[in-house]
Amino acid sequence: DVKVTQSSRYLVKRTGEKVFLECVQDMDHENMFWYRQDPGLGLRLIYFSYDVKMKEKGDIPEGYSVSREKKERFSLILESASTNQTSMYLCASSRRQGYYGYTFGSGTRLTVV
């Protein structure tokens, strides 16, 4: 069964901490994405990557950075966590061609206190 695995289901961090959210996929997908989901706002794209070491800003990149050193791993970094970054974070992956949609991870519920 193909999978996108996010390292933590629930995370509590303090304001100002540097936070790493990890995502690994085993489908050899080229594309990987980070979204956050908030009530009433739907899924908002933070960053995406079409290849190793490549990254593109999404709709709400401020306060975040990403790293993709290997094809299967895409990391989201909160440089200095703030309370407005409390959210559900979702990682997804897809093939570059022959498009069949995204496969999502189970999500990380991050609370910043």
Added chain:
Amino acid sequence: DQQVKQNSPSLSVQEGRISILNCDYTNSMFDYFLWYKKYPAEGPTFLISISSIKDKNEDGRFTVFLNKSAKHLSLHIVPSQPGDSAVYFCAASARGAGSYQLTFGKGTKLSVIP
């Protein structure tokens, strides 16, 4: 500017009846549409899709209808079951234009009442 709109934030339906979830889009380059289902504390899962060369696609209790002239699609669930209670996201992509990135609507929360 929202290119994919789900104008109903929530919908309540009695068990056994039909659920109809609607989605409108503005980008005429969109040629592939998907519906995702999301339970709380879980990631979205793919439900059903439709290409713009079709106007209907059916998979068991789920049917998606596409009206290209109206730039409108709908998801029908018949009969609705309590386990269908979830948030449903409509998504679109412009594969013909070379973009495989999905644009999502804000979601509709479906509650199926036993």
